[in-house]
Amino acid sequence: MQALKYARAASVDEAVKMLREGGPTARVLAGGTDVIVQARERRRQIELFVDIKHIDEVMSMRMEPRGLTIGAGVPLYKIYGDAQIARHYAALAESTRVIGGTAIQGRATIGGNLANASPAADSIPALFVLGAVATVAGPNGRREVPATQFCTGPGVNVLLTGEFIVSIFFPALPAHTGTAWERFIPRNEMDIAVTNAAAMLTMNGETVTEARIALGAVAPRTLYVEAAAAALAGKPLTDASIAAAAVAARDAATPIDDMRGSIKQRKHLSGVLVERTIRRAAERARA
Amino acid sequence: MTTTSSNRIVINTTINGEPIEFLADMRDSLLEALRERIGLRGAKEGCNNGNCGACSVMLNGRLVNSCCVMAAEIEGAEVTTIEGVASAEGLHPVQQAFLEEAALQCGICTPGFIVATKALLDEHPHPTEEEARFWLAGNLCRCTGYDKIIRAVLSAADTMAK
Amino acid sequence: MVATPEKPTYKVIGTRPIRPDGVDKVTGRAEFGIDTRLDGMLYGAVLRSPHAHARIKRIDTSKAQALPGVKAVVTSADFPDVESGTLDLGEGSANPKWLVDNVLASDKVLYHGHAVAAVAATDPHVAEDALALIEVEYEPLPAVLDVREAMLDGAPILHDDLRTAERAEGMHADATKRTNVASHLQLKKGDLEVGFAAAEVVIEREYETSMFHQGYIEPQNASAFWNKDDELTVWTSTQGAFSVRDQISAVLRLPVSQIKVVPMEIGGGFGGKISIYLEPVAAVLSKKSGRPVKMWMSRDAVFQGTGPTSATYSRVRIGAKRDGTIVAAHAYLAFEAGAYPGSPVGAGAQCAFAPYDIANQVVDGYDVVVNGPKTSAYRAPGAPAAEYAVEATINELAEQLGIDPMELRLKNASREGSANAVGAPWPKIGAQEVMLAVKNHPHYLSELHGKDTGRGVALGFWFNGGMESSSTATINADGTVMLILGSTDIGGTRASLAMQLAETLGLTMDEIKPHVVDTDSVGYTGVTGGSRTTFAGGWVAYELGMEIRRQMVERAAQIWGVPVGQVAYGEDGVIVGPVEAGNERHMRFAELAGKLAATGGMISVSSTQRKNTAGPAFAGHIVDLHVDRETGKVSILRYTAVQDVGTAIHPSYVEGQIQGGVAQGIGMALNEEYVYDAEGRLRNASFLDYRMPVANDLPMIETVLVEVPNPGHPYGVRGVGEVPIVPPQAAIRNALKDAIGVNFYRTPVSPRVILDALLPAD
C-alpha cells in the first residue's frame, strides 16, 4: 500500500473541497473494492482517499414517477435487493447481483464501477441501455453526464479535478419495455467478464418500437451498439432480426487477446450474449 | 478519529460489542489493523485483494472483505469478527455444524466461511443448496471441495429453525 | 462403503468423532503460521525479479538501509556458500546449492518473481517502502518457458554447469554438452518391439498439461529469532518441521541441534509447503537485526515464486489385441522442473500404466529446466499428468475397439502378484475392486439424458508413502493419554492418529489428547505428505498402544502380585487378572492409571517407526457434464469418486480428502493454468485470474469408499489423500468427447479451447 491519507467528507461541498485541494492524486473512496486494491498494488498514484459514504445524499436511493435515483455510495446489495428495481430495471439488478461475491457487494457501488472505467465493468452495459445519467458535483456546481459519455478509455473518465459522482439517475422506462443483462465468465462467480451485454426493448405487440444494445469487454470502453439496435427497431421481433442484431454486435466488437479471453471468443460471445439478452428483454417487455 | 503526527491515527470503534480505541497507520486495511494492531487474528489474509473471503468480517451488520476496507473507515462503526461469533454460553450453531459435518480440513478458510454463513442465515434462514453456494462463492476453500461445507450450512439452517 | 471380508470390526475406527482441534479452528483461535506474534518483532518483505531470466549486475541496498525503521537488509551475499549435494525432503529431494539459490538469487534470476533481496522493518508498510528503494541492475537474457523448446539445441541455457544425468540402461550422456535436460530415465519391462508386433490395433497420441498451483489459501510464511548464542527458532506453516529444520541447516550451515522449528497450524499445503522459501531469509534478517522477524508472502508472490506442478508434454502409444488385451505400451514424458532440476517425472513414469498389467512396456521420462518457478510436489506429484495421457488414450482405444471403457480396463487390470512398472510384484491392491465398483455403480449404470451431455471415466493410481514418524504417549493419572505428535495436522490427522491409539488401547477418542509439537520435543518425523501420515503415524500409535498395554499388564501383575502371564489386556481397555476366590480381578484403564504414581511411577512411551509397507491406492471416477455449445462453458452435473482407501479411520475426513482432490482435479481439467507473456512474465498471479473452483462451480461430490485393508498396516490403512486428484483431468476430457464429440489433447479445456474446437476456423 502506498503512503496515503484518509479523509471523511460530511457533505457534497466538503468532498468537492477535499478533492480539489487534493488534486489529481486525491481519489474518491466509495466501496473501495477497486481503489483500495489499486493503491495496495501501487497501480495508481493515490495520496488521499476521500470517503463519501457519510454524505446523506450519496447514500440514499429514491424511486419516483420520473425515475430512480441511486446515490453513488449505495452498495450493490441494496440495489439488486430492491424489489422495485428488480422489476423495473432488471438489467441493473442482474448486473449488480454478480459483481464480485457477497462480501464485495456489501461495499461496491455502481458509481465506483462506472468511475473506475474498466472496459469489462459489469454494470456499465446496463447503465447504457437504461439511459442512466450521472449527477456530478464539482467546484463549478453540478452537471449531468450520460453514462454513455462518462468513460473515455480504460481507467479514465470525464471527471475533472474536484468532481465526483453524487448519484446516478435512471429515467422511468416506457410501458412494455423489458431489459436484460448477461455476461460470460469461465467460472460461475468471481470472474471478470470475458464479454458482457445488455439489451432494452420496447414493444408494441410483436413490433419493437425502441431498442438499445450495449456490449462490454470487447473494446477500450463499453460499446453502445447502434447498428444492433437498428436491426431491431421498427420491425417485428423475429429470429432473423435477432440474428441480424447479433451479427451487428459481432461486427462492432473490436476486442483484444488477453489472458481472460481471445479475440475470436469475444467476438463470438458478443453475438451470443446480445441474442440472449434480446430474447430475455423481449420476454419481459411482453409480460 | 484523531490524526496524530506522521501517518498515524487514533480510531474509536466497536469490535465484537466492545468499544475500543487503537492506533493505526492510515495505510492499514481493516484486516491489517485487526491482525497486526489489535491482535484479533481470526480473520486471515489469503489474497489481500478481495478474492478469497478468508478475511470476512461484518461491518455495520454487512458481510465485507476486511482486506478491502481501510482501517480508518471503521471509526464509529460496528465490527464483528469470528472471535465474536461464539457466545459465553457456547458455540454458534454454525460453528457446531461445521464441526459435526467435518466441514474443515486445514481450517484456514473456516473463520471466513463461518462469518459468511452466519450472515447468510441471518438474512435467508432457509437457503437452498444453490443459494448457499452462490452466497459463499466469494469464499475459497481449497481443501474440501465445498461438499461438507454446504452440508454444514444447510444443517445449521435446520438447527437454527428449531 | 464397500468392504472386503478381511476387514475386522472396530470400536473407534470407522466412527466420526469431532476432531480435537476443531473448536480452535471454528472460533478463530487456532494459531496458523501467519498468526505468529513475537514480542518486538519486525516485519520482513522480499524484492522479486521482474524478469524471467537475467544476470544480476549490481544490487545497491544503501537507500533501503537508510530508511528510518529499516533494521536489516539481506541479499544472497549474506548466505554462506553451500556445496552441491542431495537432501531428502520426504516427497522429493533437493540440492542445497539450488535450494539456497532459489531462496535468494545469486548471479542470475531464473524466473519472474525470483527472490532477490529482503528487508526487515518495524512496520510492514515501511518494509514495503524499503523494497522500492533497493536498486538492482539486471542484464536481461533470453528466456525459455516451454519444455519442448527448452530441450532443443540452441535453447537459452539456464545453468552453465548442468549436464544430463542418464538413467536409462545402455544410454550414455554427453558430459560436455550444456543442456536444460537435467535427466533422462527409462523404465523397461518385457520387449516393446515384440509387444507392438503382436498388436492388432495401435494408437498413439500427444498431450500437454499446464502448470497448476496447489492453491492453498494460507500464503507461505515464516517467523524467526536468531539468538545471541546462535540458537535459531523458526515458526512456520509447513508440512514437515523436521524437513524444514534440515533444509535450513543445509543452506545456513548451522547444526540441526541449534535449530528449533515450531510447526504452526498450516492452512493447506498439498505438497507445496515442504520446500523452504522464507524461513532462512527470516533467520538471516533476524540475525542481522537481533530481533524476531515475521514474513509472509503476498498472493502474487505465492503464484510467482512457489512451486506449482510441472507443465508437461507427453506421447503415449498403446498396442492391443482386438479382444482388448493390451500387449504393449510406451510413454514419453517430458516434465518442466522450473528453474532448478527436480520435477516429479520419475514418479509420473512409475504411475503412468500402473492400473494395467501390460507385459511389454517402456516409459521414458525427461526432467527439464525452464524459466519458471521451481516446481514442487503437488498431490500425487507427477501422476496426474502421466495418467491423464494414458487414461485419455485408453478411452480412445476402447472406442476404436468398440469395448465398454470399464470393461477394457477390467480386462487389463493389475492385481496382486502381477508386475508393476519396475517389474516388481504388486502386493494386495484394490485395482479390480475399484474398477468393479465403478462399473456396477448406479451412476455408471444410469442413463444420461439431455443434449450435449457426456459421461467419462478414468482411473488413478498413487503409491502412497511410508517414511518415518515418531510419537510419545504419556498416561495421566486420570486415565487420559497425551499423544505427542511430530506430524503437522493439515486435515484431521490429530483425530485419525488419536483414534488408532484409542482403538489399540480400547479407550474412547475423548481419552486421547493429541498435540503437535516442535522439533525439540518429539522424535524425527517426516512430512505430512505422500498420503503417509495416517499410515505411518498410525503404525506408531499402534506400537505405542501395544507397549502401553504391555506395561499396564506388568504393573497390574505387580499390584496383584501375580505372574505377568496371568494378566491380560482386554479389548475394552480393562486389565484382567486371574480369578481369586471366585472373583475375577480386573481394573479399568483409568483405575490403574490412578495407581501408577504410587506403584513405581507413571508410564510414558515413545516410538519411531519406518515401514515400507504402504498400500498403493487406486481410484476410479465417473463424471457427467454438460457443454454449452454457444459459450464453451462446462457444467459438472454429477461426480462419483470410487477409491480403495484400505481402512477409513475417520470416514468424514477420508471423504473430505477425496472431495478436495476431485475439486482440484476439476480445476485442472477446466480452468486453472499459468499464463505467461512472451517475455516470461506471469500474467495471472491472483486468485481472480488463476480461477480455482468456487462453491457454485461444483456439485456435491459422491464418494464410494472401497475398503481393501492394507496387510502392511495393523489397521489396514493405505493412505487416501493424493490419488483422488489423478483421474479428474482424463475423466472430464473423456466426458467432453462423449458430450460434443471432440477429443481434447491439452488441459485445461477452458471455454476458450472448447469454442476454438466448435467454431469454424477463421
Ligand SMILES: Cc1cc2nc3c(=O)[nH]c(=O)nc-3n(C[C@H](O)[C@H](O)[C@H](O)COP(=O)(O)OP(=O)(O)OC[C@H]3O[C@@H](n4cnc5c(N)ncnc54)[C@H](O)[C@@H]3O)c2cc1C
Ligand atoms: C474480488 C473482486 C471481484 C470483482 N468482481 C467484479 C465483477 O464481477 N464485475 C465488475 O464489474 N467489477 C468487479 N470488481 C471490481 C469492483 O468491485 C467494481 O468495479 C465496483 O463496482 C467498484 O465500486 P467501489 O464502490 O468499490 O469503487 P471504489 O473502489 O471505491 O472506486 C473505484 C474508482 O472509482 C472512483 N470513484 C468511486 N466512486 C466515485 C464517485 N462517486 N465519483 C467519482 N469517482 C468515484 C474511485 O476514486 C476509484 O478510482 C471486483 C473487485 C474485486 C475486488
Ligand code: FES
Ligand atoms: S484476504 Fe481478503 S478476500 Fe482474500
Ligand code: FES
Ligand atoms: S479447509 Fe483448507 S482451505 Fe478450506
